[in-house]
Amino acid sequence: MRTTALKRQERIGIDSKYEQEGKVQFVIDAVYAMAHALHNMQRDLCPELSGICPDMDLAGGKKLLKYIRSVGFNGEQATVWWRGSGS
Numbered sequence: 001m002r003t004t005a006l007k008r009q010e011r012i013g014i015d016s017k018y019e020q021e022g023k024v025q026f027v028i029d030a031v032y033a034m035a036h037a038l039h040n041m042q043r044d045l046c047p048e049l050s051g052i053c054p055d056m057d058l059a060g061g062k063k064l065l066k067y068i069r070s071v072g073f074n075g076e077q078a079t080v081w082w083r084g085s086g087s
Contacts, residue, residue, distance in 0.1 A: 025075070025077045028076050032073060033073075036071045037068040037071050038067070040067050040070070041059065068082070069082045070082075
């Protein structure tokens, strides 16, 4: 596969006809939520390491879900946080 560098005129600018699909911000926020959850989990379970430790590797989905539900941050369009119902 041949890769070429973007030329200046190929960038998305103010006068571009590009229109982002309306749901993209939700995907971006979901990726950030997972990243924050994994970061917090790693910090709690593996404080002395920069990577994944055995405790994190064996933590399982229920523990990860707990971390996901505790995430809060300023997202693309709004503040992201989970209500008691998990949504």
